[in-house]
Amino acid sequence: MASTDDKVILKSSEGECFEVDMAVASHLQIVKSVLEDCEGSSDKVVSLFIVEAKYVAMIIEYYKNYVELKEKHEEGGFEEKLKEFEKQFLEQIDKKELKGLVMAVNYLNAPALFDVVCTAIAKHIENKSVEYVREYFGIVNDFTAEEEAQIREEHRWAYDGVNDD
Amino acid sequence: MSGSFPQELIELILLKLPIPSLAKFTSVCKSWNSLVTSHDFIDSHLSVALSIPPNSNPTLFAYSTVSHPFEHYSLHFDPNSFADHQSIPFPFPSPPEEKLGYHLVGTIHGLICLANYTDEVYIWNPMVRRYIQLPPPKLDSKTWNFLPNMTEFAFDPVKNDYKVVRISYGFVGIEIELRAEICSLKELSWREIEQAKAVVKPYTVLRFDPSQCFVHEAVHWIESDLGTNSILLFNISSESFSTLELPEQLFSERAWDLRVLEFNGLLAVAHYRHERESGVLFNCCDIWVMREYGVRHSWTKIYEVSGLAQLKVVSRMNGYGDIMMLKVAGESDDASEIVFYDPVNNSIQGTAIRGAFSQVDAGAYTQSLLLIDKESVRNDYKVLRMVYTRTLGHSEVPPKVEVYSLRERLWREISADGLETCVYRYDLSQCYLNGAVHWVAYENGRTCIMLFDVFHERFCKMELPNDLINEWALSISEIKGCVGVIHYKCVAVEGKAAKCPEIWVMKEYGVHHSWAKIYSFHGKVDIELVLGMSGNCNILFAKNENVRAACFGFSAIVAILILRCADAGICK
Numbered sequence: 001m002a003s004t005d006d007k008v009i010l011k012s013s014e015g016e017c018f019e020v021d022m023a024v025a026s027h028l029q030i031v032k033s034v035l036e037d038c039e040g041s042s043d044k045v046v047s048l049f050i051v052e053a054k055y056v057a058m059i060i061e062y063y064k065n066y067v068e069l070k071e072k073h074e075e076g077g078f079e080e081k082l083k084e085f086e087k088q089f090l091e092q093i094d095k096k097e098l099k100g101l102v103m104a105v106n107y108l109n110a111p112a113l114f115d116v117v118c119t120a121i122a123k124h125i126e127n128k129s130v131e132y133v134r135e136y137f138g139i140v141n142d143f144t145a146e147e148e149a150q151i152r153e154e155h156r157w158a159y160d161g162v163n164d165d
Numbered sequence: 166m167s168g169s170f171p172q173e174l175i176e177l178i179l180l181k182l183p184i185p186s187l188a189k190f191t192s193v194c195k196s197w198n199s200l201v202t203s204h205d206f207i208d209s210h211l212s213v214a215l216s217i218p219p220n221s222n223p224t225l226f227a228y229s230t231v232s233h234p235f236e237h238y239s240l241h242f243d244p245n246s247f248a249d250h251q252s253i254p255f256p257f258p259s260p261p262e263e264k265l266g267y268h269l270v271g272t273i274h275g276l277i278c279l280a281n282y283t284d285e286v287y288i289w290n291p292m293v294r295r296y297i298q299l300p301p302p303k304l305d306s307k308t309w310n311f312l313p314n315m316t317e318f319a320f321d322p323v324k325n326d327y328k329v330v331r332i333s334y335g336f337v338g339i340e341i342e343l344r345a346e347i348c349s350l351k352e353l354s355w356r357e358i359e360q361a362k363a364v365v366k367p368y369t370v371l372r373f374d375p376s377q378c379f380v381h382e383a384v385h386w387i388e389s390d391l392g393t394n395s396i397l398l399f400n401i402s403s404e405s406f407s408t409l410e411l412p413e414q415l416f417s418e419r420a421w422d423l424r425v426l427e428f429n430g431l432l433a434v435a436h437y438r439h440e441r442e443s444g445v446l447f448n449c450c451d452i453w454v455m456r457e458y459g460v461r462h463s464w465t466k467i468y469e470v471s472g473l474a475q476l477k478v479v480s481r482m483n484g485y486g487d488i489m490m491l492k493v494a495g496e497s498d499d500a501s502e503i504v505f506y507d508p509v510n511n512s513i514q515g516t517a518i519r520g521a522f523s524q525v526d527a528g529a530y531t532q533s534l535l536l537i538d539k540e541s542v543r544n545d546y547k548v549l550r551m552v553y554t555r556t557l558g559h560s561e562v563p564p565k566v567e568v569y570s571l572r573e574r575l576w577r578e579i580s581a582d583g584l585e586t587c588v589y590r591y592d593l594s595q596c597y598l599n600g601a602v603h604w605v606a607y608e609n610g611r612t613c614i615m616l617f618d619v620f621h622e623r624f625c626k627m628e629l630p631n632d633l634i635n636e637w638a639l640s641i642s643e644i645k646g647c648v649g650v651i652h653y654k655c656v657a658v659e660g661k662a663a664k665c666p667e668i669w670v671m672k673e674y675g676v677h678h679s680w681a682k683i684y685s686f687h688g689k690v691d692i693e694l695v696l697g698m699s700g701n702c703n704i705l706f707a708k709n710e711n712v713r714a715a716c717f718g719f720s721a722i723v724a725i726l727i728l729r730c731a732d733a734g735i736c737k
Contacts, residue, residue, distance in 0.1 A: 102174060118174075122181035130192050137170045142195050151192045157254075157294055158188035 008035065009045040010060070012053035017045070024063045029109035048108065054097070055104035062089055062113050090120050098124065099137070127163040176200060180213055184292045184532055191537075202538040211274055211533045225277075225530035226250075227269045228503070230520035236267055238277075238291060240530060241516075248517060253291040269526045270329070271318035271379060275533030278318035278329060282306070286316065286329055288350060288536075295536040298621060299348050302331055303355050309335040309344070317384040319401040326351045328401055330384060332361065347404060354570065358399075364406040365397065378425040380432050381458045385409075387434075389420035396425065396432075412453055412464035428454050428467075440471060447471060452508070468508040503527070546571040547619055549602065551584070562586065568622060583624030584615075594640035596648060599674055603627070603648055605639045612637060614648070630669055630680035644670050644683075656687065 008025045010018045025031045025046075034046050048056060069081045093101065102117040125133050134141055143151065152159065179187060179201065187210075191198045200206055223240040230237075238253035257267060257279070270278035270286075279287045284305040289296035306314070314333035321328055327350040334343050345361035348354060365388075378385040379401075388397040388408065394416055396409040415423060415436060422437045431454045438449040449471040457463035501522055505514040548569040554561045563581035570577075586608050595604045597619075606615040606626075611634045614627040629650065633639060638653035648671045656665045665687045673679035 099170060102178075103171065106171075106174060118178050119181050121178050125178075126182055126186040130190065133190060133193050137175070139194050139197075141193070143192070148192055151198060155188035155191060155294070158185045162189075 007044065010056055011045055011047045012056045013048065013050055014053050016053040016056070018053075018056055018060055020060055021064075021067070023067050024060060027063045027066065027110055027112070028059070029111075030107065050107060051104045052100065055101050058093065058101055059105060059108065059110065059113060062086075062116075063110070065089070066112065086116050090116070093120075095124055096136075127161065129162045172196065172200075176206065176209075179206075180210060184534060187534065188293060188537065201534070204538070207534045207537065211531075211535070214275070214531045214533055217531075219529045222529045222531055223251075224527055225272060226503070226516075226518065226525075226527045227277075228518070228520075228525040229266060229523050254294070256289070256294065256296060257287065266523075268524055270316045272528060272530060273318060273320045273327060273379065274535060275531050276318075276327060276535055278316070280316045284314075286331075286348070288318075288327065288329070290533065290536040292532050293534060293537040297350070297353075297536065299329060300354055300622070302346060302348070303357065304331065304333050304335065304344055304346055306333075309333060315386065317379070317399070319379045319382075319384050321349070321401045322382065323402040324349070324351070330358075330399055330401075332365075332386075345399070345406075358404060358406070360406055364408075378427050378432065380427050380430060385425045385432060387420055387423045387425055392417055394418065394420055394423060396434075409455075409459065410461045412461075412466075414466075415453070428452065431455060432458060470506065470508060549617055549619075550576075551581075579622050581624070583626065594642060596641050596643040598643055598646070598648055601625075603641055605641050605650070607637070611635065612639060614641065614650075627675070628677050630677075630682075632682075633669065644668065647671055648674065654685075 006022045007019055008022055008031065010020055010025065010031065012018070030048075031046050035044070065085050066082065069085060070078055073081050098117060098121050102114065102121060105114045105117055125136065128136075133139070141148070175197070179190070179197075182190070187201050191201050223242045226237070226239050226241060228237050236255045236257075238255055239250045240253065241250045243249050267279045267281045267287075270280050272278070275290055275292055277289045277291065279289060284302050284307075286299040286302070287296050288299065303309075304314075314331045317330045319328050319330065320326075329348050330345060331347075332343065332345045334341055336342070343361060343365045345358040346355045347358055348356070382402055383398040383400045385399075386397045388395050394411050396411060397406065398409055399406050409432075411423075411434065415434065418436060424435045424437070426433050426435055433452055433454045436451045436453065438451065440447045440449050449469070451466055452468040452470070453464050453466050455464050501519065503516045503518045503522070503525055505516070506512075507514065550567045550569070551564040552567070553564045563584040566579050566581045566584065567576050568579050569575070595602050597603075600620055601616040601618045603614050603616045606613055608626070612629055613634070614629060616625050616627055617623070618625060627648075628634075629639075633650065633652055636652055636654075638655075640651050640653075642649045642651060650669045652667045652669060654665045654667050655662050657663070665685065667682055667686070668684040669680055670683050671677075671680050
């Protein structure tokens with residue numbers, strides 16, 4: 001098999017191209033199904049219309065490491081090594097970018113990373129204030145002041161220990 | 166990628182949040198609020214919680230000690246460090262001494278069922294800090310049972326409902342009879358299980374055992390009939406009783422020494438024995454499990470715990486399959502310690518929880534969102550009927566009181582406690598606020614407000630402002646979310662008597678000194694009768710010339726003046 005067969009090109013919304021090993025790209029369900037649909041065609045370019053280049057880069061980085069670690073630790077210890085890498089991977093991502101990343105991962109249908117990013121967002125907001133969460137997700141508060149006060153009163157205890165935003 | 170964040174992703178992220186954060190974020194916006202409190206979300210959250218391996222769940226401790234009779238509930242997340250724990254605030258009032266406190270009936274899916282010896286049963290989710298009190302059982306200790314009842318808590322997977330079963334002994338004439346009744350969280354009313362009388366022989370001794378054994382969709386008790394032991398079970402879905410045989414070796418042991426428990430999802434029986442070794446008495450405990458449910462020859466003795474001087478087995482296992490025990494220091498029980506015994510390695514893990522325990526229980530605990538939706542806590546419509554008997558022109562007190570519940574679809578008589586002296590309703594006005602119906606009543610010539618707590622079905626009295634206690638021309642109405650009273654005051658205007666209604670409001674519910682007169686119609690309009698408040702906070706009243714019409718029927722009123730409360734300074 002020629003080496004080019006093992007590569008695929010992912011094109012971001014800006015048109016930037018990323019050459020990726022098939023072993024890595026196959027973790028993205030959407031890429032897999034696109035390639036299956038046009039089997040036999042020599043053109044191995046997959047357009048990820050709505051995904052920005054920075055997210056494509058992040059996703060490739062994650063799965064590249066995922067595949068490498070899996071190969072290296074076939075005998076065991078993969079889970080722990082992956083956890084270590086995930087921690088380090090998430091540290092370099094801006095909290096605001098997590099939202100864009102989770103939407104991109106959801107679009108590309110990549111379950112392992114999706115779970116990791118959802119958990120990271122949950123961890124990020126769990127001790128935050130209601131106001132912060134509204135701003136973070138761009139949610140408009142549609143409660144009247146009275147309604148909000150009443151709902152807060154119902155679970156007053158839950159508002160203790162809110163972290164600084 | 167821009168635009169709003171997709172709702173389906175929100176749901177998946179929220180499922181990963183701890184419960185306090187979810188409770189907090191119900192105030193983010195309407196869609197988050199309805200999502201978190203929806204049945205689907207609560208169910209999804211529970212499925213996630215149940216998929217966690219049992220040893221990743223915290224261990225729930227419940228205990229009360231003689232010196233600290235208040236109930237302690239705490240969650241322990243790390244089995245190796247029991248000092249690290251999260252206390253759970255106990256929301257129930259500490260009952261008077263004769264009530265002997267609450268006992269833990271059982272926990273399922275994060276719900277804790279508690280009962281006390283005055284027939285009160287609560288289902289409580291400490292994680293969302295909500296509880297529901299079940300309606301009073303029909304077979305209560307006042308009218309029926311003479312021995313403590315046996316209460317069990319179970320989950321019906323067919324109806325997806327939580328049920329409480331009570332078994333109690335009582336007298337029918339001079340005969341002892343055993344009866345059972347059941348109440349589910351969805352139905353919220355007690356039904357008697359007629360089959361109990363037929364299946365359970367009246368002189369059967371059932372082991373009154375606070376430890377819970379809910380496995381294979383059934384609750385289990387040790388039963389002893391003329392010295393022969395077996396297991397009585399109640400299937401929670403089919404709501405029927407049947408019996409299971411014990412291993413032959415346990416047929417004729419003392420029933421007191423047997424205890425049913427759950428062991429890794431299997432039905433198990435602990436058998437306590439004493440062994441004497443060079444003059445010292447040792448507590449021993451054998452653990453039997455029924456490997457194949459319902460198959461008698463599958464009973465197997467899996468552990469023989471011996472040499473347990475100073476150890477008393479308490480009950481269930483934690484998530485690790487360890488048996489909780491009490492380690493007794495010295496002769497007295499005063500400084501017992503709760504410990505866990507690992508039967509596999511024959512080792513003991515201390516917890517540093519010490520005291521003279523009056524009750525102890527522990528088990529793996531699932532954290533769930535059940536009861537976070539208000540609707541599940543109280544959702545019923547009731548009709549209250551008070552019937553006064555008239556003899557020689559006097560109304561007899563207390564009246565006969567009946568309640569019809571739409572959920573139960575029946576009338577039942579309830580206690581008229583609190584109505585012994587408060588009688589006579591002046592008019593038909595009433596207001597429903599804070600879960601209670603309020604009306605004006607008279608007590609020994611003084612006026613007061615009576616209220617009926619719809620959920621707990623209790624009557625209670627509330628004082629009126631001092632200016633009104635000798636007045637009788639009063640009617641009650643809700644005014645801007647507060648209890649309001651309209652006083653039809655009579656004043657002299659130019660030598661003639663004129664009606665001058667005044668409006669009083671209890672600004673802070675239940676706080677007597679918050680009563681305030683907020684409006685007087687004095688000299689403003691000619692008012693005969695205030696009819697009530699309209700939705701937009703206007704006061705409806707009949708004018709003087711319509712008195713006759715007002716008396717004979719409101720539909721005949723021709724002219725109704727509407728006075729905006731805002732003009733009168735009532736609205737905030």
